[in-house]
Amino acid sequence: xxxxxxxxxxxxxxxxxxxxxxxxxxxxxxxPHIKITGVDSRKISKLSPRENIHYINMEYTRGxxxxxxxENSFDCVYLLGRFAHIGLSPLKSxxxxxxxxxxxxxxxxxxxxxxxxxxxxVLSSYHVYGAFSDNPHFINEETPLKADLAHxxxxxxxxxxxxxxxxxxxxxxxxxxxLRPCNLIGPRIQNAITKYLRLKNAPVPIDYNPNIQFIxxxxxxxILMMAVTKLPPDIYNVASDExxxxxxxxxxxxxxxxxxxxxxxxxxxxFLKKTLWSIPDYLVDYIKFPCIIDNSKLKKAAGDxxxxxxxxxxLKNL
Amino acid sequence: MIEYLENFFSxxxxxxxxxxxxxxxxxxxxxxxxxxxxxxxxxKKSLQILYPFYSNYFKVRIFGEEKIKDKPYxxxxxxxxxxxxxxxxxxxxxxxxxSPSRLLRPMVDRxxxxxxxxxxxxxxxxxxxxxxQNCMKLMEKKESILxxxxxxxxxxxxxxxxxxxxxxxxxxxxxxxxxxxxxVPITLIGCEEFFPFVYHLKSLAKSLGLPALPLMPNLxxxxxxxxxxxxxxISLPKNLSPDAPDKEIKIHVNxxxxxxxxxxxxxxxxxxxxxxxxxx
Numbered sequence: 001x002x003x004x005x006x007x008x009x010x011x012x013x014x015x016x017x018x019x020x021x022x023x024x025x026x027x028x029x030x031x032p033h034i035k036i037t038g039v040d041s042r043k044i045s046k047l048s049p050r051e052n053i054h055y056i057n058m059e060y061t062r063g064x065x066x067x068x069x070x071e072n073s074f075d076c077v078y079l080l081g082r083f084a085h086i087g088l089s090p091l092k093s094x095x096x097x098x099x100x101x102x103x104x105x106x107x108x109x110x111x112x113x114x115x116x117x118x119x120x121x122v123l124s125s126y127h128v129y130g131a132f133s134d135n136p137h138f139i140n141e142e143t144p145l146k147a148d149l150a151h152x153x154x155x156x157x158x159x160x161x162x163x164x165x166x167x168x169x170x171x172x173x174x175x176x177x178x179l180r181p182c183n184l185i186g187p188r189i190q191n192a193i194t195k196y197l198r199l200k201n202a203p204v205p206i207d208y209n210p211n212i213q214f215i216x217x218x219x220x221x222x223i224l225m226m227a228v229t230k231l232p233p234d235i236y237n238v239a240s241d242e243x244x245x246x247x248x249x250x251x252x253x254x255x256x257x258x259x260x261x262x263x264x265x266x267x268x269x270x271f272l273k274k275t276l277w278s279i280p281d282y283l284v285d286y287i288k289f290p291c292i293i294d295n296s297k298l299k300k301a302a303g304d305x306x307x308x309x310x311x312x313x314x315l316k317n318l
Numbered sequence: 319m320i321e322y323l324e325n326f327f328s329x330x331x332x333x334x335x336x337x338x339x340x341x342x343x344x345x346x347x348x349x350x351x352x353x354x355x356x357x358x359x360x361x362k363k364s365l366q367i368l369y370p371f372y373s374n375y376f377k378v379r380i381f382g383e384e385k386i387k388d389k390p391y392x393x394x395x396x397x398x399x400x401x402x403x404x405x406x407x408x409x410x411x412x413x414x415x416x417s418p419s420r421l422l423r424p425m426v427d428r429x430x431x432x433x434x435x436x437x438x439x440x441x442x443x444x445x446x447x448x449x450x451q452n453c454m455k456l457m458e459k460k461e462s463i464l465x466x467x468x469x470x471x472x473x474x475x476x477x478x479x480x481x482x483x484x485x486x487x488x489x490x491x492x493x494x495x496x497x498x499x500x501x502v503p504i505t506l507i508g509c510e511e512f513f514p515f516v517y518h519l520k521s522l523a524k525s526l527g528l529p530a531l532p533l534m535p536n537l538x539x540x541x542x543x544x545x546x547x548x549x550x551x552i553s554l555p556k557n558l559s560p561d562a563p564d565k566e567i568k569i570h571v572n573x574x575x576x577x578x579x580x581x582x583x584x585x586x587x588x589x590x591x592x593x594x595x596x597x598x
Contacts, residue, residue, distance in 0.1 A: 133428065133432045136447065136449040136450075136451035136452045137353055137354050137447075137451075137452050138452075138455045140451075207435040207437075207438060208434070208437060208438050209355070209438055210355075211353050211354075211355060243351075243353045245355075261434060262434055290355075292353050294455075
């Protein structure tokens with residue numbers, strides 16, 4: 001198991017994301033000796049340059065990555081971003097971007113043993129399981145990843161997770177850990193669920209009230225650090241024991257909602273996507289159907305797992 | 319008529335009993351909620367609202383309640399009555415008449431979970447999607463489970479099949495073996511008469527993708543008095559693996575089915591008439 005004291009250099013892929021920025025600050029704050037290289041194909045903004053942090057804005061190609069690996073002896077790689085941001089792209093673009101995603105992650109992973117990387121942390125998501133009406137509660141890590149059956153736009157995450165999982169088994173020399181967190185929330189996180197929670201007059205089902213799990217951004221940072229030092233290489237669902245119903249969550253955030261029947265939820269959000277409710281299609285299913293993940297594997301591996309921020313407190317401060 | 323309805327809905331469980339139930343349920347569920355959607359406030363409110371139906375409409379009697387101790391069980395029951403009122407009455411009986419009070423967790427069909435409003439309410443009052451993983455997790459939390467081993471076939475019977483147990487699935491027995499839970503067989507007498515004349519349009523239901531499509535003259539259940547018989551808890555063989563071949567499991571499942579058929583036979587001999595009072 002690695003210790004941060006013994007790490008000299010870290011690569012963070014997806015460095016423009018807010019989670020990556022928080023992680024960079026945390027590592028630098030605690031371990032200033034570690035050289036952090038952050039890369040992203042998006043523009044990296046609002047970052048204060050420090051001596052030991054280097055940001056590279058670049059296209060994700062094998063050549064570019066190989067150069068970075070060659071020039072830095074990374075001990076650890078955090079893969080926190082997508083190689084292709086699919087979003088709401090039309091189908092043709094989606095196919096191209098999915099191709100980039102698949103080849104991008106495979107190329108990056110293949111470079112790690114070549115350049116003696118000791119640890120890889122891959123950020124996946126609980127979304128990979130998919131939200132379906134017949135989901136059992138407490139989905140464990142062995143559950144098939146079915147999200148892409150309903151929503152092709154999340155196929156990139158599913159594919160990334162699958163590729164990383166297969167790669168992990170065939171390369172035991174590199175400790176690879178895949179994290180599938182529940183909904184990440186926090187004042188600095190901008191993702192689909194925080195946007196929905198912060199949306200005024202957001203729709204909520206009137207006839208159904210699913211339970212949802214959330215994890216605070218700072219608690220998840222602790223898990224990202226723990227993944228290097230404490231967690232055996234494996235796949236982990238990341239959630240606390242807490243949960244909250246959707247209606248209560250929206251109430252805690254304190255914004256007005258519009259109750260609508262479940263059967264109208266998808267048509268209404270599709271119809272009003274460009275005007276009133278900018279909610280991705282896949283997220284609607286995670287609002288409509290339960291998708292509670294089982295955290296027992298993480299708890300067992302981590303031993304004394306505790307979260308500093310309760311769901312209720314996190315939602316109030318969103 | 320209005321006065322009658324007012325009187326009917328003013329029937330409440332005995333105050334002392336209600337306090338005891340609320341105390342016990344608060345102790346069991348200190349957070350008042352659980353990840354499957356249980357909402358203790360709504361469960362308690364529902365108990366009070368539905369009590370007149372339990373007590374004065376279906377006039378439920380329970381026999382053998384002393385066999386239930388303060389530990390979790392897997393309760394298995396015959397399924398009858400076209401709609402899952404039987405699950406509701408059993409759950410109410412275990413909250414109201416068995417000490418210490420408990421909320422049973424009925425394993426329900428996917429169709430029920432997806433019903434608007436009713437799906438949410440059933441989860442708030444304790445029902446859970448009948449899935450192996452859900453059941454295992456509930457048993458890890460020491461919850462008492464209610465299973466209908468006949469499944470949908472039990473509840474969607476034609477009049478000619480009333481009180482005939484349908485084939486039992488053996489999943490409940492394997493789950494009990496995995497968890498070490500004792501199985502308690504119970505039988506309900508009186509639910510089949512809620513809808514006394516029923517014919518199921520099975521082919522049409524299948525082509526419409528519905529779980530059942532019954533034809534029946536009454537749409538509201540008739541006030542048939544219901545008796546709940548609790549059988550002796552069944553300890554499971556220690557040397558039988560939950561992954562044993564079907565034929566080894568089936569021997570035990572069929573034995574339970576035989577016991578329940580015999581309980582039904584005895585219960586039918588004491589079945590009350592439609593307009594009888596609770597005591598006769």
